Amino acid sequence: MPNPQFRLFDTHAHFFTNDIARYPADASGAREGRDVMMARLERDPATAERVLALWNACGVAGGAAVQYNTVYKTDNRYTIDVADAHHDRVSAVLILDAAAPETPEQLRALTGRHNVSGLRLFGYPDAAGEYPWLDSPAALKTWDVAAEMRLNMVVMYAxxxxxxxxxxxxxxxxxxxxQTVIALDHCGWPGPHGGAAGTIGPEHLELVDVPNIHFKLTQINLNRFAESAIDPADFVRRMVETYGAGRLMWGSDLGNTKVSYAEMAEQAIxxxxLLAEADRHRVLHDNGARLFGDRLGS
Known part of the structure; x- marks a missing residue:
């Protein structure tokens, strides 16, 4: 049952459909295996109708449709169609190859025509352990367009x-x-090592004085803490004490994490x-709505 005291805004929901004739799926490289992913897509799709029904049942005002790399890679058609059809509740966060020469103009065109709030960059380290796909000269051209179009940049590194x-x-x-907000998926992977005191390590402390970096707290984080016997409330309090309540926001990871949506909402709340009530509202709703919902209804 929804908690009437707290409205939620979901900054990290993956939408996908079993209408593969209209929206072809590419589940190659899926963590659970291609065949298992395709069976799940057919059996339990996260369509707009299903997701919005869950949002209504759990007190979620709106959210961001984050392109699901596992199913669609850089084919953003379903994400865009969901956001356009439900522009009062959902904005689109696309995935494109930042270094591809066609991406800057493609991003400009898509943002101009559709209900897009952000661009998600996803990738692995190279052989030297570096991440040049984030900031190569070609990628910076995409960052320039994102800044021009006032998009949020969402970073998911592996x-x-x-x-x-x-x-x-x-x-x-x-x-x-x-002037560009950068949102780190899954809070940038804080490590559940050494108990609650070890969850925010030196890598993350270097970000304290970079105020346009924000953090998405998702079910993946909460699951990891549960497996390590860490109280998520201690972590959230430390994040707010470290960065301020304006830089942390909730996202469910719906469609990718096998926990019921009602449980995700309850665990997030x-x-x-351990936060002041005003800060709870910021983390659960206000910050996400400000960043990913400011264009809703337009």
Missing amino acids: PGAPSFAALRRVAALARRYP AATQ
Whole structure:
């Protein structure tokens, strides 16, 4: 049951459909295996109708449709169609190859025609352990267009562990584009090591004085803490004490994390229980709505 005291805004929901004739799926490289992913897509799709029904049941005012790399890679058609059809509730966060020569103009055109609030960059380190796809000369042309179009930049680097190599590049980009909000998926992978005191390590502390870097707290984080016997509420309190309540926002990871949506909402609310009430509202709703919902209804 929704908690009437708290409205939610979901900054990290993956939408996908079993209408593969209209929206072809490419599940190659899926963590659970291609065949398992395709069976799940057919059996339990996260369509707009299903997701919005869950939002209505759980007190979620709106959210961001984050392109699901596992199913669609850089084919953003379903994400865009969902956001356009439900522009009062959903904005689109696309995935494109930042270094591809066609991406800057493609991003400009898509943002001009559709209900787009952000661009998500996803990738792995190279052989030297570096992340040049974030800030190569070609990628910077995409960052220039994102800044021009006032888009949020969402960064998802892999594998899922704290990385000086990735986060120092992100910090440099944030300083280069001070008017652009950079949102780190899954909070940039804080490590559940050594109990609650170890969850915010030196890699993340370098971001304290970079105010346009924000953090998306998702179910992946909450699951990792549960597996490591870390109280998520302690982590959330430390994040707010470290960065301020204006830089942390909730996202469910719906469609990718096998926890019921009602449980995700309940766990998110519980994770903020050590915060002042005003800060709870910021983390659960206000920050996400400000960044990913400011164009809704337009």
